[in-house]
Amino acid sequence: MTSKPTVKQFNQVACKECALQPLCLPIALNTEDIDLLDKIIKRGRPLRKGEHLFLEGDKFTSIYAVRSGALKTYTSTNDGDEQITGFHLPSELVGMSGVDSDAYPVSAQAIETTTVCEIPFDRLDELAESLPELRRQLMRIMSKEIREDQQMMLLLSKKNADERIATFLVNLATRFRRRGYSSQSFRLPMSRNEMGNYLGLAVETVSRVFTRFQKNGLIVANGKEVKVVDPINLCSLAGGKPVEVKKNGSTDT
Amino acid sequence: MTSKPTVKQFNQVACKECALQPLCLPIALNTEDIDLLDKIIKRGRPLRKGEHLFLEGDKFTSIYAVRSGALKTYTSTNDGDEQITGFHLPSELVGMSGVDSDAYPVSAQAIETTTVCEIPFDRLDELAESLPELRRQLMRIMSKEIREDQQMMLLLSKKNADERIATFLVNLATRFRRRGYSSQSFRLPMSRNEMGNYLGLAVETVSRVFTRFQKNGLIVANGKEVKVVDPINLCSLAGGKPVEVKKNGSTDT
DNA sequence: CGAGGCATTGAGCGAGGTCAATTCGAGTGG
């Protein structure tokens, strides 16, 4: 409202015209309800790579939906080193973990040029009162995050380096496909360092696993560009519940 | 033990007469609202050690509040081994991660004799519509779980064996104190095996760390009985955000 | 009193971390 329409296409589109709508918060809302939600959403200027959306300890005011680009969230131990707790692609929500604590418990930083939709939480909460579907959707999103974090705990506690990287790649591939991109060939938004941090591995180990995967014909990697050559075996290495990477006639959930 | 009306005392008490009320779901609800909540809660027979409350994949119907005893929740990989995702003490809620998926994504099992309050989720959801405080409380609980899981990710990915055990003990001590028990001296409800599983360590490592902690005068352990002798150093080993275990006003950051 | 499960302790090994040396690649300025 106050700022000029800088990036019309990516930044100022209303929910009901947004390509991400079927994945994002408005899912399961009807057209009128989407309009109501739309009214409380603020759309700011794009964040450049490295800029923070909020810092750990900042007062909790809003949750954010990634519109384009990618974010990472991380906490830090008091002896300095940080743990990345998640990477967030378009349509994914960030900041929900702050709801009960008045302050964000993590920092959120752009890992490439990124635009977000800001959703002031008090307004969202008011709206949730009258829209049961929205309320359920919020709970669904949070419970999904819990499940994912718990899968991550399993990964960190039980899987070896190969399995971790395989799981990570399969997971990313799936998320890309959901968003209409190829799941066979994509560009990693994060550095090897960030990947290692997230997966509980040293950078060097990430690098070594990548080269090993190439030698074994699982993937072809060139810097951040990755091609999944052998999705079947990558998946079975990933170990977790089977995830289909190819779109051969199976039921998509 | 079973002669006295334990069932009455522990199992059939209404929320508003429950000793756990200030910690549990009803927190922040007024007396009338607590009565409303109370009406939808079912209180079943106690679970014996080893019995399951629900299994991974069971249809999601209810969330549960632990009333006495303790539960563990765990997922399993498809190659068989399981990962404990949490231990749940009285007043803590279990099953929230099932909200979005129609099925519980984890199994919940009693690790000692345990009583729970069952809260049918559809009823809770209806009630949440008219009680904004309840709604917020639900979100707070979920967001707290997310934060805890993320702290767990940090532990699993960055901390060594000593730090993990120290963190675990400090965390337990804090939770016991909250519930009115001593934080200096308590009984672990879980086996060494379960502790190791949860913390991503082999049983033998857990054992070794315990003996080392004793040699260093941090704790005294006798089986499952644990006395925290040197809370200051145990805390600083735990590393994370400082948690006060003793109440001598040292505001160390 | 014996059996079976849990906990402890010791010995040896290996996955992955650390340190160090290159190499690659994007951005910058002459």
Next chain:
DNA sequence: CCACTCGAATTGACCTCGCTCAATGCCTCG
């Protein structure tokens, strides 16, 4: 257009923490 710089990525050598395997001790319960 090329040379230079600085950070990211790769590769190699070595070492350590915690896992595995195995033996033994301890407690509970029939």
